[in-house]
Amino acid sequence: MKQILTRFALTSVALALIAGCATGPSENDETKGWSAEKLFTEGKAEQSAGNYAKSIKLFEKLEARYPYGKYAQQSQLETAYDQYKDQEPLLALAAIDRFIKTNPAHPSMDYALYLKGLVNFNESQGFLSAVFKQDMSERDPKAARDAFDTFKQLVERFPDSKYAGDATARMGYLLGALANYELHVATYYYQRGAYLAAANRGKALLETYPNVRQTEQALAMMVMSYDKLGLNDLRDDTKRVLLKNYPNTTALSGDFMERGAWYLPF
Template identity: 30%
Template sequence: MANCRMSMNKRFGGKARLTLLLVPIAGALAITGCASKDDDIDLNAYVDTIEPADVLYNQALANLNSGRLDEAAKKFDAVDRQHPYSEFARKSLVMGAFANYRAGKYDEAVNMTKRYIALYPNQPEAAYAYYITGLAYYRQIPDVTREQSMTRRSIAAFNEVVERFPDSEYVEDSRAKIRFGRDQLAGKEMQVGRYYLERKDYVAAIKRFRGVVEQYSNTRHVEEALARLTEAYYALGVTNEAQAAAAVLGQNYPDSQWYKDSYKLLQSGGLQPRESAGSWLSKAAAAITGGKDGV
């Protein structure tokens, strides 16, 4: 029996040793095989072909003019990477941002304009960089029922154009888009104010409508805001403020249906529109333009 076990140990022990010997040999063969495969890899495929900055830039412009926006963006990026300190690199940043904006890649566009502004705040294309930033945010403005951070960002960028570069060709359009953005923010406040008014939370509603009158006095929403203030103050029994709101409404929008409705509401309680010297409404009235004046 012992002889049998020895025979088995010899047999399996020998097999085990043979297996252990074969493993490193197989590994060596595998490594050799990998090495021979690596010899076939063209490393140049992973390296940019360096081309002159002006050549790359003109290729990018050609792609842009032909509507090949992704290719244009790649070429502008190549200029920036391969020739980072050249004049073409500076221009490529802002033109690459424009290509991305046109392609609907707004985040990429903003990243490039922000980089341009950080590196070249006083260069000729800075106004355009701010303008593209504003456009990228502007295109993402949602309806008034949703959160309005994109609206605020677009206004901030367009304000930079107006304030920093008053003689820029982009000022007029920036002003128009600021007006739209402010009207949008006022619309959002009105939407929230109406929500509170419908639920008879008059104090919260007044806060929103007052914000429209004080902060967005040159928007089209002021007219309704004054009427809603008349309604909310009247419901609370604060009749002097209800009368003051209706008076300001009548002074600025005498033919408005909102004024007619407010007048009728006050009449139902034996009241009429009346100015109040101590009311915040009298102070705010001077700034009301109802959207007739620009930014």
């Protein structure tokens, strides 16, 4: 037993020494002895030059050597930005979430939310481009929804932030894209005879995305689906709402979906 404990103690010391060598500056590390301010300044310089990998390494060294203070906190955000620009969205989101969790009252919280929204917005580009191509069946709108929710949180919490205006504009863009996606799914169900699912998707659009341009089409989808289901009372009630708000609607014409008119610009 004594031998086992001795071996365990020696192993622990060895691991500690290895860890110390891994985290501390080596003899030939040019950053050895640099202050937190120096590391931060050089990291920003590499960032401005587009050398994101080098910038990340400098910010990581800063956090490891000086884990407390304003430079360490800000370096978390700078690292996230570098990862975002370096096409590493998952790492960027992880860094932002860590910053938000550990610094809930930080004065740069509005920027953290804005950056998180941008990362998800960028990740949603495949989904958004599919909206224009009218082929969204294999696209996942999760990133677009996450981006919308984050921008919404930013605008609600920090209405006077310098990022609020751009966040609001992006929210409007995402809202239209997500509403179009709901119409696409509803149409998919309708064309395959799943009329209840189509009606429910149209209803969900109205409840989730009020006051969007797709409201007219959602109401029409519900009218046609209820008609196919023989739910005449629901059909007539929904049709009255549709005609009251859109007296000149053409959304109930037989060839409406075939003409691709479900998909609206936004």
